[in-house]
Amino acid sequence: MLGFLLTIKMSNPFLYQTSNLLSPLLSPVTAIEGVGPAIARLLQNLGCTTIRDLLWHLPYEIQIRRFSPAIKLACPNELITLQVRVVNHLPFLKKKGRLIPYRVVCSDNEDSIQLIFFTPNPNYLKKLLVVGSDVIISGRFEVYNGHFQMTHPDHIGPLSTKNLWEGTEPIYSLTQGIHQKTLQKIIKSAFTKCPNLPEWLSSHILKKYSWLSWKEAIQKIHTPFQLEDLNLNHPCRRRLAYDEILSNQLSLILTRFQAEISQGRALHGDRRLQQKVLKALPFSLTQDQIKALEEIQRDMTSSSRMVRLLQGDVGSGKTIVAFLCMLHAVEAGYQVALLAPTEILARQHFRTMEEWAKLVNVRLGLLIGKDTSKRRQKIFHDLAEGTIDVIVGTHALIQPEVEFKKLGFIVIDEQHRFGVEQRFKLSEKGENIDILSMTATPIPRTLMLATFGDLSSSYLYQKPAHRKDIITKTLPLSRMEEVIIGLKRALHKGDKIYWVCPLIEESESLDLAAAEDRFSTLQALFPQQVGLIHGRLKSQEREATMQAFIEGSIKILVATTVIEVGVHVEDASIIIIEHAERFGLAQLHQLRGRIGRGSQESYCLLLYNDPLNPIAKSRLNVMRSTTDGFKIAEEDLKLRGGGEIFGIKQSGMPSFTFFDPIAHQDLLIQAHEDAQAILSRDPHLIGPQGQTLRILLRLFEKGQTLTYLKSA
Ligand code: ADP
Numbered sequence: 001m002l003g004f005l006l007t008i009k010m011s012n013p014f015l016y017q018t019s020n021l022l023s024p025l026l027s028p029v030t031a032i033e034g035v036g037p038a039i040a041r042l043l044q045n046l047g048c049t050t051i052r053d054l055l056w057h058l059p060y061e062i063q064i065r066r067f068s069p070a071i072k073l074a075c076p077n078e079l080i081t082l083q084v085r086v087v088n089h090l091p092f093l094k095k096k097g098r099l100i101p102y103r104v105v106c107s108d109n110e111d112s113i114q115l116i117f118f119t120p121n122p123n124y125l126k127k128l129l130v131v132g133s134d135v136i137i138s139g140r141f142e143v144y145n146g147h148f149q150m151t152h153p154d155h156i157g158p159l160s161t162k163n164l165w166e167g168t169e170p171i172y173s174l175t176q177g178i179h180q181k182t183l184q185k186i187i188k189s190a191f192t193k194c195p196n197l198p199e200w201l202s203s204h205i206l207k208k209y210s211w212l213s214w215k216e217a218i219q220k221i222h223t224p225f226q227l228e229d230l231n232l233n234h235p236c237r238r239r240l241a242y243d244e245i246l247s248n249q250l251s252l253i254l255t256r257f258q259a260e261i262s263q264g265r266a267l268h269g270d271r272r273l274q275q276k277v278l279k280a281l282p283f284s285l286t287q288d289q290i291k292a293l294e295e296i297q298r299d300m301t302s303s304s305r306m307v308r309l310l311q312g313d314v315g316s317g318k319t320i321v322a323f324l325c326m327l328h329a330v331e332a333g334y335q336v337a338l339l340a341p342t343e344i345l346a347r348q349h350f351r352t353m354e355e356w357a358k359l360v361n362v363r364l365g366l367l368i369g370k371d372t373s374k375r376r377q378k379i380f381h382d383l384a385e386g387t388i389d390v391i392v393g394t395h396a397l398i399q400p401e402v403e404f405k406k407l408g409f410i411v412i413d414e415q416h417r418f419g420v421e422q423r424f425k426l427s428e429k430g431e432n433i434d435i436l437s438m439t440a441t442p443i444p445r446t447l448m449l450a451t452f453g454d455l456s457s458s459y460l461y462q463k464p465a466h467r468k469d470i471i472t473k474t475l476p477l478s479r480m481e482e483v484i485i486g487l488k489r490a491l492h493k494g495d496k497i498y499w500v501c502p503l504i505e506e507s508e509s510l511d512l513a514a515a516e517d518r519f520s521t522l523q524a525l526f527p528q529q530v531g532l533i534h535g536r537l538k539s540q541e542r543e544a545t546m547q548a549f550i551e552g553s554i555k556i557l558v559a560t561t562v563i564e565v566g567v568h569v570e571d572a573s574i575i576i577i578e579h580a581e582r583f584g585l586a587q588l589h590q591l592r593g594r595i596g597r598g599s600q601e602s603y604c605l606l607l608y609n610d611p612l613n614p615i616a617k618s619r620l621n622v623m624r625s626t627t628d629g630f631k632i633a634e635e636d637l638k639l640r641g642g643g644e645i646f647g648i649k650q651s652g653m654p655s656f657t658f659f660d661p662i663a664h665q666d667l668l669i670q671a672h673e674d675a676q677a678i679l680s681r682d683p684h685l686i687g688p689q690g691q692t693l694r695i696l697l698r699l700f701e702k703g704q705t706l707t708y709l710k711s712a
């Protein structure tokens, strides 16, 4: 099935044709009459550089403008259109030092209305509003001191314009310098440039959902009659969402095929090292760990390239699985790199693996940014010579000086912390490298599909057996005294405690101040027992404090969110999170994962500021009711307060114009299945529907994908 994707470079008349069809849509906004370079620059602030972008700029609201047959039938503050006769002009007046604006009195035979203008040069109004003539005016109707008035009408024109000024208008988000009316007009003109595109959806799908054509759908969205027309579940919106997600799925599948046929290499381990380590471990692997290990090894042994994700909650035991896979590569004669997002984590992985590596004489190295140059040179040398088998490190691994003798396998911890480019750079340090990413941020299946397509995933659902559940409680900050009493008791028992201070509006220095404050209060209460770590500390200081906490010479570790990922202190059993309402579910879940790693009972205390808003309240309830990361991820998807989606912001989720990952889940599944069916029928998109789908791909900027295909 995969062989079909070999690219054949050939001139392709059809591609030329499809790009021609789309060219009106892809032409710059200046193609619209009245849009010059100045307006174009403003439109760019709205993300609009082409006609298509304008059509993609969706209204978020509607405004109803009514024709009122008589002035007195209009309601204050209502947007109305009136037919009136111009009675007379009242020029500027200075009255007690105040400037009275220019006014034009109009009437409908029964009542009169004043049009108000704040303009230094009212001459044009004389021509626009000729005394004695009948005109159509439209704007917001005001009642002021018992008088009817309209300030700066949106419209003044001949009677023939009446029909244009009643009905429903779309309301768009604006940028400074562009008025609503102007933007409405520009977007309306964009329609006149909009070509009829051949239908790319099957008649089956169109019928199943009773959808209009692409052009009709997009037009409808911009000409709403009622608020429901802007609803995410309106058929027109759904059709466009489906178009978008179908193009996304087609492109993901095509790209994935491309990656799979790109040559990988078979790493054959003989399990000799693995067996030794497995025997020496003080525990046996869980069923999930065994299954994940098998899945990963199967990929590594196959000749195609592995790109796999290992998903498992904090503490589910990903590290040992990854290490066993590394041994597989080492057995096969290759070097391995593990890329960690922070120095603390790199060190921690190094420490953990060091013990295991010793058992089997695997040579392990650590490379972080702040190494002395002598140490660094030695590591560069050893990597190039192949005397280091496994290198653990931070971004430092990506620098050009790092060369490997024979790199065959990369493990990336918390992959969402790294950009695509960084991952790519590392994988360029060897040929056809197998990649395993690990994440403790569970991604709901639908988002997974939309983001990565069918990226192979292995899951660790169960926790290692001896784990006790974590007890989670919530308490308002006003009950701090009780917290301190509890803390005293816990310290007396010998517990170790994390105290996490809140994020303050993304400002590191404010965070720090809050953490320092908390540190001094606690220090005063419990002298010699409190430590503080935060992002600004030098790594040695941070390391020393961490070490003191691990050894137990300090018992309370006050921290900003630097402890968020992966830190492992087995006997820490309490975590207190201050202003928990300010954290997202993903963060809370990760933070809570710092505890419950040993065999003692653990407690998570979420301190919140009363009163809670409903979303924050639900978040804390979710935290109280479950510790299952996958469940929490699903709940988060449902709540999605303030645009925050569990881990997705960072995991490279593409942004969509029409598709909404929550409202359109069913469409995503449908599109995923349809894309698979389409490509298995017509792998090169050269059949009749295939060709129109090429247009769809280009329309949604997935044209790049087409280079993987044989020409039509
Ligand atoms: P993760 O990286 O998924 O957060 P770790 O790999 O750090 O989790 O594992 C947490 C702890 O659990 C480690 O001390 C590890 O040695 C231990 N562990 C891993 N697998 C098991 C198992 N099957 N049984 C008992 N303990 C385990």
Ligand code: MG
Residues within 6 Å of the ligand: 318, 319, 566
């Ligand atoms: Mg980990």
